[in-house]
Amino acid sequence: DGGITQSPKYLFRKEGQNVTLSCEQNLNHDAMYWYRQDPGQGLRLIYYSQIVNDFQKGDIAEGYSVSREKKESFPLTVTSAQKNPTAFYLCASSTHTGDVNNEQFFGPGTRLTVL
Amino acid sequence: EDQVTQSPEALRLQEGESSSLNCSYTVSGLRGLFWYRQDPGKGPEFLFTLYSAGEEKEKERLKATLTKKESFLHITAPKPEDSATYLCAVRESAGGSYIPTFGRGTSLIVHP
Numbered sequence: 001d002g003g004i005t006q007s008p009k010y011l012f013r014k015e016g017q018n019v020t021l022s023c024e025q026n027l028n029h030d031a032m033y034w035y036r037q038d039p040g041q042g043l044r045l046i047y048y049s050q051i052v053n054d055f056q057k058g059d060i061a062e063g064y065s066v067s068r069e070k071k072e073s074f075p076l077t078v079t080s081a082q083k084n085p086t087a088f089y090l091c092a093s094s095t096h097t098g099d100v101n102n103e104q105f106f107g108p109g110t111r112l113t114v115l
Numbered sequence: 116e117d118q119v120t121q122s123p124e125a126l127r128l129q130e131g132e133s134s135s136l137n138c139s140y141t142v143s144g145l146r147g148l149f150w151y152r153q154d155p156g157k158g159p160e161f162l163f164t165l166y167s168a169g170e171e172k173e174k175e176r177l178k179a180t181l182t183k184k185e186s187f188l189h190i191t192a193p194k195p196e197d198s199a200t201y202l203c204a205v206r207e208s209a210g211g212s213y214i215p216t217f218g219r220g221t222s223l224i225v226h227p
Contacts, residue, residue, distance in 0.1 A: 090159070
């Protein structure tokens with residue numbers, strides 16, 4: 001079955017730690033995205049990548065970093081510089097952002113809690 | 116000012132009571148409006164894409180429509196399993212990145 005997987009489902013971080021969230025897709029999509037979702041807020045874009053070895057900052061990139069070494073994978077690192085990291089993190093993929101029909105497909109999400 | 120505004124924030128319906136959710140947008144050049152359904156603790160599930168005013172799409176009890184300023188998601192004779200948060204996202208042609216902007220969603224609860 002084609003789809004997007006995220007791991008872990010739940011993640012707990014201590015103050016000052018960096019943590020990495022995994023996102024893998026087997027849909028052969030060019031573009032991948034990371035969003036953050038807080039209660040009462042819409043999805044806010046952290047980073048996106050349109051092609052391997054290239055990525056762009058979204059609206060709230062401070063305190064986060066990403067890499068795109070393989071087409072299938074787009075891990076997100078939440079660094080200690082992110083002051084309020086507790087949130088629900090969603091990864092998505094789509095065909096190229098310039099395509100007409102490029103609806104996004106989302107993974108199941110990772111809930112990160114800072115202890 | 117938000118580019119995408121969804122209303123109401125929350126909606127409670129009785130089973131069988133039809134209603135509509137609204138998504139209004141202020142982007143300059145629309146290049147697609149997307150509707151998603153999100154269940155608690157899960158990722159959004161794609162429902163529809165609309166591209167031009169007058170376009171309509173249907174799926175089971177859901178019908179999405181589009182005008183030049185807003186979209187409606189009509190729910191006909193809803194069932195409790197339709198309870199979820201419905202998200203709207205808009206992609207505009209300006210800027211070149213074509214990354215959708217999401218609204219805050221409408222939380223729908225359908226009581227049996």
